Amino acid sequence: MQLAYLRETRRGKPAAALRRSNGEYLDIASAIEKWVKASGGESSVSFNNPSPLDFALVALETVTALRLATSELEDSAFTDCLYPSASALIAPIPRPNRILAIGRNYGAHAMELGNAVPEEPIVFMKPGSCVIGPGDSIVIPDGVGRVDFEAELAVVIGKGGKDISEENALSHVTAYTIFNDVTARDKQRAAQEKKHPWFLAKSLDTFGPLGPFLVTVDEIADPHNLQITLKVNGETKQDGSTEGMNFRIPYLIAYLSRWFKLEPGDIIATGTPAGVGPIVPGDFLEIEITGLGKLTNDIIAGT
Ligand code: MG
DSSP states (O other), X not given: OEEEEESOOTTSSOEEEEEOTTSOEEEHHHHHHHHHHHTTOOOOOOOSOOXXXXXXXXXXXXXXXXXXXXXXXXXXXXXGGEEOTTOOEEOSSSSOSOEEEEESOBHHHHHHTTOOOOSSOEEEEEOGGGEEOTTOEEEEOTTOOOEEOOEEEEEEESSOBSSOOTTTGGGGEEEEEEEEOOEEHHHHHHHHHTTOOOXXXXXSTXXXXXXXXXXXXXXXXXXXXXXEEEEETTEEEEEEEGGGBSSOHHHHHHHHHXXXXXXXXXXXXXXXOSOOOBOOTTOEEXXXXXXXXXXXXXXXXOO
16 A cells, blocks of 8 residues: 555545555545445544555554545545545655664675665664655755665664564565665765765755655555656656665564664665766756655755
């Protein structure tokens, strides 16, 4: 299932929504409430405005039930829970606890920046505060120098754990989505030359576009056979397959959880294929990954 976060609903607040095959969004909590009432039950789902992640974590069964319910009841019964496909969305996880990012995980990308392919994963973190949603603007502050896009497959951890084996690793994943690991490249290079951490270069506000929605694992047959494309102003700049990952998702989960406990809602940004390049105010970015939709963001100048 595809779980989006509607920016505005008739209830006056954001709401988790199921994206239907025709692109429309169904406000899940409202629909469940309606379904329970229609079945003569007492609604117990006036829960505290659950997020798409809440549903991704617990609700494969719930949403399966909801799908059955919506096919039982006439669609017209849910009209007031439906929103058009063009509705504004916020990031499906607006403030992730951790974005665990993997550097130089595609050989061709490592080499295009003059780096060797690493012998073990390069792990760094981006703060949840850098996340923006589909349609939001990436803000480039004055004086920051070159800023690059990096289109990446994002893995959302569902079941946490320590010392997860490679064999079991994929059972700890609940969903996939698109991430743009926007990077202040000049700042990163300056830090690398001084052998300093490059946290700042990765952590500017708006430097973490995420979305447009979470796609649960049942819809992605093979996460290592997805095409990642990125366009700047309509021109293709990145076009690679997740097959090109140096360290694959099960290995990354085993590796990370060897050293610290993974938690539900952690995001692993799995690295970017070749073709990274700079963006400037006025540019328009489109990232597509097979089965995960399209993430678009414009670029504006900040102060
Ligand atoms: Mg990256």
